[in-house]
Amino acid sequence: MQKARVFVMPKKSVLDPQGATVKHALNALSYGNVNNVRVGKPIEISLDEKNGSTLEELQEMCDQLLVNPNIEEYTIEVIKK
Amino acid sequence: MKYGVIVFPGSNCDHDCFWVTGNVIKQDVKFIWHKEKNVNDVDCIILPGGFSYGDYLRTGAIARFSPVMESVIKHAEKGKLVLGICNGFQILTECGLLPGTLMRNRDLRFICKDVYLSVENNSTRFTNCAQEGQILSIPIAHGEGNYYANAQELTKLKENNQIIFRYCDREGKINSYSNPNGSLENIAGIVNKNGNVLGMMPHPERCCENMMSSMDGIVIFDSIINSLN
Numbered sequence: 387m388q389k390a391r392v393f394v395m396p397k398k399s400v401l402d403p404q405g406a407t408v409k410h411a412l413n414a415l416s417y418g419n420v421n422n423v424r425v426g427k428p429i430e431i432s433l434d435e436k437n438g439s440t441l442e443e444l445q446e447m448c449d450q451l452l453v454n455p456n457i458e459e460y461t462i463e464v465i466k467k
Numbered sequence: 468m469k470y471g472v473i474v475f476p477g478s479n480c481d482h483d484c485f486w487v488t489g490n491v492i493k494q495d496v497k498f499i500w501h502k503e504k505n506v507n508d509v510d511c512i513i514l515p516g517g518f519s520y521g522d523y524l525r526t527g528a529i530a531r532f533s534p535v536m537e538s539v540i541k542h543a544e545k546g547k548l549v550l551g552i553c554n555g556f557q558i559l560t561e562c563g564l565l566p567g568t569l570m571r572n573r574d575l576r577f578i579c580k581d582v583y584l585s586v587e588n589n590s591t592r593f594t595n596c597a598q599e600g601q602i603l604s605i606p607i608a609h610g611e612g613n614y615y616a617n618a619q620e621l622t623k624l625k626e627n628n629q630i631i632f633r634y635c636d637r638e639g640k641i642n643s644y645s646n647p648n649g650s651l652e653n654i655a656g657i658v659n660k661n662g663n664v665l666g667m668m669p670h671p672e673r674c675c676e677n678m679m680s681s682m683d684g685i686v687i688f689d690s691i692i693n694s695l696n
Binding site: 403 | 561568573
């Protein structure tokens with residue numbers, strides 16, 4: 387494994403004022419079909435080529451630092467060379 | 468008594484806290500650099516406001532792994548006092564000493580203004596010099612002060628009287644108009660279950676002298692001294 391992308395998103399149960407504002411802006415631009423927008427953040431992690439990380443380790447990184455489980459959820463995308 | 472003000476890279480209210488505790492209420496105080504590990508000689512630790520680590524990733528998310536935090540957590544576990552103001556409150560929620568999270572303000576803007584707070588519980592070590600229901604005028608200055616806790620955590624906070632300050636108006640009304648940042652139930656400050664760790668978004672250290680817009684902040688520092696005597 388050479389690279390991983392972590393996508394951090396606000397939990398559905400938590401109000402996302404940024405997403406709501408973007409949704410209003412899209413509606414105002416006449417995209418009336420946009421029902422909901424949520425704004426998160428991608429985190430790209432490059433790993434040592436010889437000594438990569440397992441999925442479990444990436445999950446640990448998320449749980450320990452990258453994600454606040456109170457308000458955020460995440461998905462991990464592993465990019466193999 | 469002795470205060471210790473922790474200094475993280477990016478703290479910017481550390482000198483105000485030092486000034487108030489040292490020069491206004493005239494107690495012993497020292498700065499504690501975030502790489503230090505020994506905090507044994509202080510009675511009350513202050514985690515000051517600012518932008519520790521540039522607020523990168525999330526507010527407080529990186530500061531909580533600073534070397535000093537392990538000692539801060541031990542200090543709190545011994546029942547000794549910890550006061551987190553603004554960024555300090557954010558760090559306390561990130562490290563798990565306090566429940567909940569400080570999210571982006573409801574209107575997505577940084578807010579810097581005087582607000583009114585209602586003292587919801589005056590039997591704590593941080594508010595024993597206040598009257599019950601007293602209204603304090605204390606400034607806020609934050610972009611991420613929108614307090615959130617899940618339903619279970621909120622119930623516990625209420626059951627244990629851990630909600631200490633709520634945003635209100637001049638008359639003490641607590642509603643959405645007097646809520647500057649969208650905080651759940653206007654929550655501005657909470658303590659842990661044991662009552663020895665307080666986190667609050669408003670800045671009491673900015674209003675302790677005559678020349679300031681208010682002197683209401685001093686009630687918190689006086690209460691701390693009172694609780695140790």
